[in-house]
Amino acid sequence: MSEQSEGYKVVSDNRQARFRYEILETYEAGVELQGTEVKSIRQGKVNLRDGYALIRDDEAWLLNVHISPYESSSLYFNHEPRRTRKLLLHKQEIRKLIGKVEQEGLTLVPLKMYFKRGLVKILIALGKGKKLHDKRETIKQRQDQREMSRAMKRY
Known part of the structure; x- marks a missing residue:
């Protein structure tokens, strides 16, 4: 099935x-x-780059994600762009995340924001920070992949 027929549309x-x-x-x-946040998201005015998630008081929160104010409404009814938003997860998922974040020192990072059957969903990931040499290794692997695909296209 295609992404559109299933109602899955990546926004950011x-x-x-x-x-x-x-x-x-x-x-x-x-x-x-x-x-107004949903209307802005439909227009694709979302920035996840600096965002992260926290778990406080057995609830998950999304912080520092910028959703631009909706232009067609007045300032009074609009939302604050970088406000803290609550993430809706199951209790057992939150308990599992608490253990991983606190004991192992991992970070919760938003990867994608998308519409699924008309509802806004966000894909969050447990991430372990890469060191500088790991980032260099990633860049090197990408360049090697590009060179191999170029060589394959020639022949």
């Missing part, structure tokens, strides 16, 4: 996260939003 992708972190596990979460 955080490619920088895959470069900065080694992704270990991913989780799909809903996001508690205001009306």
Whole structure:
């Protein structure tokens, strides 16, 4: 099936996260939003680059994700662009994440924001920060892949 027929439309992708972190596990979460935020997301005005997630008081929170104010509404009814938003996860998923984040020192990073059957979903990942030499290794692997694909196209 195609992405459109299933109702799956990617709005924003955080490619920088895959470069900065080694992704270990991913989780799909809903996001508690205001009306003008949903309208801005439909227009694709979302930036996940500096975002991260925290777990406080057995609840997951999405911080520092920028959703631009909706232009067609007044300032009074609009939302704050970088407000803290609640992530909707199951209790057992939150308990599992608490253990991994606190004991192993991992980070929760948003990877993608998308619409799934009309609802805004966010893909968050447990990531382990890469060191500088790991980042260099990633760049080297990418360049090697490009060179191999170029060589294959020639012949």
